[in-house]
Amino acid sequence: PKCIQWMYRVFGLGGLIEMISVRTRWLDDQVIKARRELLHHQKECKNGQLIILGAGYDTRGFRLLDLWNGSNDSSDNDTTTASSTFHVIEVDQPEVQEKKVKNMQWLMTKETNDSNNSNHTIAHLMESKQVSFLPVNFVTDNLQEKLTSHEQFSSSSDKQNTTLSIITMEGVTQYIPKESTADTLKKMHNIVSVGSTLLITYVDQDCFGATTSTPPSSLSVKTQNMMQLVSKVGEPWITGFTPGHFASFLQQCGYQVQSDTTLSDYNEEYLGVVGRKLSEEEMICAERFVVANVI
Numbered sequence: 115p116k117c118i119q120w121m122y123r124v125f126g127l128g129g130l131i132e133m134i135s136v137r138t139r140w141l142d143d144q145v146i147k148a149r150r151e152l153l154h155h156q157k158e159c160k161n162g163q164l165i166i167l168g169a170g171y172d173t174r175g176f177r178l179l180d181l182w183n184g185s186n187d188s189s190d191n192d193t194t195t196a197s198s199t200f201h202v203i204e205v206d207q208p209e210v211q212e213k214k215v216k217n218m219q220w221l222m223t224k225e226t227n228d229s230n231n232s233n234h235t236i237a238h239l240m241e242s243k244q245v246s247f248l249p250v251n252f253v254t255d256n257l258q259e260k261l262t263s264h265e266q267f268s269s270s271s272d273k274q275n276t277t278l279s280i281i282t283m284e285g286v287t288q289y290i291p292k293e294s295t296a297d298t299l300k301k302m303h304n305i306v307s308v309g310s311t312l313l314i315t316y317v318d319q320d321c322f323g324a325t326t327s328t329p330p331s332s333l334s335v336k337t338q339n340m341m342q343l344v345s346k347v348g349e350p351w352i353t354g355f356t357p358g359h360f361a362s363f364l365q366q367c368g369y370q371v372q373s374d375t376t377l378s379d380y381n382e383e384y385l386g387v388v389g390r391k392l393s394e395e396e397m398i399c400a401e402r403f404v405v406a407n408v409i
Contacts, residue, residue, distance in 0.1 A: 129336045129396040132385060136377050139384050140403050141284055141313055146180045148280045148311040149200070161277040163268055164202045165261070165306075167298065168286040171214055175202035175245040179234050182244070201244055201266045205257070208249035215247060252294075258301040270307045279310040279408075285401070288317040288351040295353070296367055303368035303408060310408040312369050318376070319354035321400045336398045357402065369406040376402045 145164065152162045164181065166172055175181065181200060204211070222237045239245040246266045250257055262269045268277035281302055287295050299312075320333065321341050333341075344351050355363060361371045376399045377392075385391045 129392055129398045130340060132390060132392055132396075133377050133398045133401065136380050136384050137284065137315060137401060137403065140375075140380060141282060141315075142174065142178060144311075144313050144403075144405055145174060145280055145282065146178060148313070149181055151311075152278045152280070161199045161268065162280065163200065163266070163277060164280045164282070165267075165302070166202065166204045167281065167283045167302075169204035169206045169214075170210060171217075172204065172284070174282075175204065176218075176236055176239060182234055182239075201246065201268075202239075203246055203248055203261070203264065203266055205248045205250050205261070207251060211247045211249045252298075256301075257298060258305055262305055267305075269305045277307060279306040281306065281310065281312045281314075283312070283314040285315055287315065287355075288353055288401075289349060290353065292353055292355075292363070296363070299364070299367040299369065306408055308408050312364075312404075312406040312408065314364075314404050314406065315401050316360055316404065317351055317354045317400055318402055319356045319359070322351075322354050336396060337400055340398055340400060360402075360404065364404070364406050368409060370409045372405045372407060374402055374404050 149162065149164075164175065166174065181202065204214075206214075218236055218240065222235075222240070225235050225237060243266055246264070248260060248264050250260050261267050268279075283295075283298070302312075321337060323333065341351070357374050361374065364371055377397055378399055381391055381397065
């Protein structure tokens with residue numbers, strides 16, 4: 115909304131909405147790309163699952179219809195069959211999930227009856243458990259145990275299972291210690307198949323210099339303003355990585371980086387085409403976006 119954009123600009127944070135919008139679009143595109151690659155490369159079994167860690171109010175399982183249309187995609191005239199299955203499992207704190215489920219149930223009452231889209235309604239996806247919710251207290255619960263006991267989750271410990279996973283961890287790593295991120299990623303590595311895809315974001319370590327008396331010259335004023343703001347609010351960013359360190363970090367957790375990009379890499383592709391391209395001074399390149407494979 116324009117009023118929110120105006121408010122951000124008043125506080126010197128113009129470009130923040132664009133940063134979040136680009137991150138959302140990037141992740142949407144990568145989820146669909148991973149889903150299509152899964153379909154094209156799994157010849158013996160085309161089953162798949164999207165695991166959204168720290169899902170919050172994410173709605174990808176409901177709004178990315180290509181997740182479901184892909185199961186019957188016959189464009190390649192290959193072995194894709196209607197028996198293919200795909201599930202989305204949203205993982206988050208119990209109180210967050212409780213609020214979200216109530217909101218989704220309210221939205222179900224607003225849906226129109228559309229016979230051409232009946233398999234993609236919120237009601238159908240929830241009632242069929244194609245989209246399911248897994249409450250996890252990340253402090254007291256064991257993520258690995260909770261997931262493997264979830265009825266919709268396909269674990270790599272099942273030797274008959276060839277399901278590939280798409281794991282997302284969006285806007286999470288900056289809020290928790292590196293040890294917590296490593297623990298989560300290692301637990302996921304234990305229970306998903308080799309070749310699965312990890313889509314994860316992190317904050318560039320250089321950004322943390324914005325709160326010092328001599329911020330790095332590479333940081334834009336907008337990025338400095340944002341970092342100073344988040345240091346004062348109730349959920350400060352506490353963890354950052356350099357690109358090289360993050361690649362090494364993921365390698366130690368069992369993942370191989372395929373790409374590591376940021377807002378400036380998509381400025382023209384995502385924003386320029388709709389007349390919202392940012393100047394260098396307007397860009398907030400605090401977060402980086404990573405595609406990695408389970409090895």
